[in-house]
Amino acid sequence: MTNQNNEVTYSIGELAKEFDITPRSIRFYEEQDLLSPERTGQTRIYCNKDRVRLKLIQRGKRLGFSLAEIKNLFELYDSNANSMLQLEAMLQMTEQKRAILRQQLDDIQMLMNELDEVEKRCRDELADLQKRGS
């Protein structure tokens, strides 16, 4: 659907289906101030910004971030800091998040290497079995 400004809108059910989550979750995110959809009477109307946010929420969760941290990132992104102090605080925040991401990159790299080993051992065993078997 579209609203009065000809923007695309979504119902809670549509978004739930698209992102494979329940309406309950979407309402919960709103309760936690991660979303703030319009209303038509009682029913919620989601715009494209809300949809993008849902995507970001999923991404954050895949990285093991809590909803509070994700909200924090939203505020970082939306923030219109105007004082030097605020701006410097923001730079600190971005650097902090960056550190976490770097750590995760390291972690992933190491885990991948281990998976390589497991897989190699596994393939060796398989080859061995086939040799014996034939």
Added chain:
Amino acid sequence: MTNQNNEVTYSIGELAKEFDITPRSIRFYEEQDLLSPERTGQTRIYCNKDRVRLKLIQRGKRLGFSLAEIKNLFELYDSNANSMLQLEAMLQMTEQKRAILRQQLDDIQMLMNELDEVEKRCRDELADLQKRGS
């Protein structure tokens, strides 16, 4: 300390301090079958393998894995599969985990890009303020 085989051992307190967690957590991991330390009477004695596992647990948690998934990875690694079926199941598992890690890599890349943007906007603002201020 060292045990009868001249291997290095640790008390629960030492490991707790080293990894900056509580003894409670370490005992909980044992309850969940992620650790299985020796005992001397009632008190737990941890060897180097246990220490390594704790490191892996931390890493898994940083990536947002549940303790059950981490245990799963341990089993993957320790497993001495011998049948073709088991081996193929293991290869499936490693590929599955790999897919998750690839997804996380993508997620991290995108988040990093966004942080870049936030930071850039921030620096521009700061430069602007300083120009005005001087």
Added chain:
DNA sequence: CCTAACCCTAACGTTAACGTAAATCAATTT
């Protein structure tokens, strides 16, 4: 002998992120 610093078990409490159930309302469909 007493205290401090460790260790232990047992068991209830807590927080995050929803799940689930009940009761209601509005718009279609049959």
Added chain:
DNA sequence: AAATTGATTTACGTTAACGTTAGGGTTAGG
């Protein structure tokens, strides 16, 4: 008109990963 479909609020239930408290044992030092 009755029933289905999809929305709403309210509120209690659930799971994971510990935190916390209570009660008790043992070894080193003063």
